[in-house]
Amino acid sequence: MVAVSVIMPIYNVVGGLKKSIQCLLNQTYKDFELILVNDGSTDGSGQICDEFQRKDSRIRVIHQENAGSGMARNAGLDWATGDYIYFTDPDDYVEAELIEDNLKIALENEANVVVFGYYVEEINARGKRIMTVQLPNLSVLNTKEDFRKNFRAFQDLDSNILWNKLYKHLYLFENNCRFTDQRVGQDALFNHLVYRNLEAIYFNQFPYYHYVSRVGSAVNRYHPDRFLLEYNIAEHFEKLIITWRYEQMYQDLISLAYWRTLYVELNNLVLEDCPLNENQKVQQISSVLHHPKIQQTLFSPNSSLEKKYHIKLLTLLLKKNKYSLALRVMRAKIQMSKKYHYAFSTLKKITGT
Structure with missing residues (x-):
């Protein structure tokens, strides 16, 4: 038995894998095991895992055929012996105090979950690195009722x-919290299971994780089934809220989940590697809009959706069946974000807003 089991699913990430593993091995707290699950990599990632295992007895390597990150994390859970579980990704890296500081909070309070802050590092096509910080705005939610009533604020940190x-x-085991084989969004589906009965959740207002977002990463590539995968996440989120019997309080969050499904699909359709022609894209939007939940979201007033001008414009165009124009707006929004992101980030840093 160890205090913490760190689980890392790995698939063809040879470029940043050594840094990611080494940052974990450099932790100030040493009583942990690192479970590396090589999910059928073909680029040499598996060999890197084996090399680290030979150097450090805390590392266990599992080699399996490619089954997706969800199944890889389940394999790690099957082998884990730690009192606490930490999931990390192989193309990101962490601060040296992550385990020590957050485990201390967990043990002192018998927490089921500890949530902490993180850095977002965006690397553009020119290699420019832009960093922002995301921190929790809560301290402790001891009961199920506390957590559910404050879920809106909790969602602010994603x-x-x-x-x-x-x-x-033990909490994960007792509540049968496992990952599905859905290739995109299995982290959301897992957390929906965690949140069903969650209590004793504590927050650490310091950042420890570096999420690295690169141009051309998997999240920025076209997926033919992206809408259905996102729709499944929205459905599970709605079921979670209904299970709590909080659907009246969080009806806007449910609507937002379904709107995100539509928004992500619009983004999916304007990605550079999307193989569909304009007519096929229009047909896809028309098909998506026939889903009852999407119709309900689109034609129901939602103040949180109407705060941003481009969202209001997209909604208006979709309601009027101006699908080609909606795609043009989406393309323009993406290009504008790329062009002015650094300027906006710098201004935000200077002004402290």
Whole structure:
């Protein structure tokens, strides 16, 4: 038995893998095991895992055929012996105090989950690195009722992600929290299971994780089934809220989840590697809009959706069946974000807004 089991799914990430593993081995807290699950890599990532295992007895390497990151994380859970579980990704890296500081909070408070801050590092096509910080705005939610009533504030730090959370192993086991084989969004589906009965959740207002976003990464590539995968996440989110019996309080969050499904698909359709022609894209949008939940979201007023001008414009165009124009707006929004992101980030840093 160890205090913490760190689980890392690995698939063809040879470029940043050594840095990611080494940052974990450099932790100030030493009583942990690192489970590296090589999910059928073909680029030499598996060999790097084996090299590190020979050098450090805390490392266990699992080699398996490619099954997706969810199944790789399940394999890690099957082998984990730690009192707490931490999931990390192989193309990111962490601060040396991550385990020590957050485990201390977990043990002192018998926490089921500890949530901490993180850095977002965006690397553009020219190699320019732009960093922002995301921090929790809560301190402690001791009961199920506390957590559910404050879920809106909790979502501000992106409730779907895994790598800014330390999970109690026994809690995951008792609540049958496992990953699905869905290739995109299995982290959200996993956390929806975690949140069903969650209590004793503590927050650490310091950043420890570096999420590295690169131009051309998997999230920026076209997926033919992206809408269905995102729709499944929205459905599971709605079921979670209904299970709590909080659907009236969080109806806007449910609508937002379904709107995100539509928004992500619009983004998916304007990516450079999308193979569909304009007519096929229009047909896809028309098909998506026939889903009852999407119709309900699109034609129901939602103040949180109407705060941003481009969202209001997209909604208006979709309602009027101006699908080609909606795609043009989406393309323009993406190009504008790329062009002015650095300027906006710098201004935000200077002004402190």
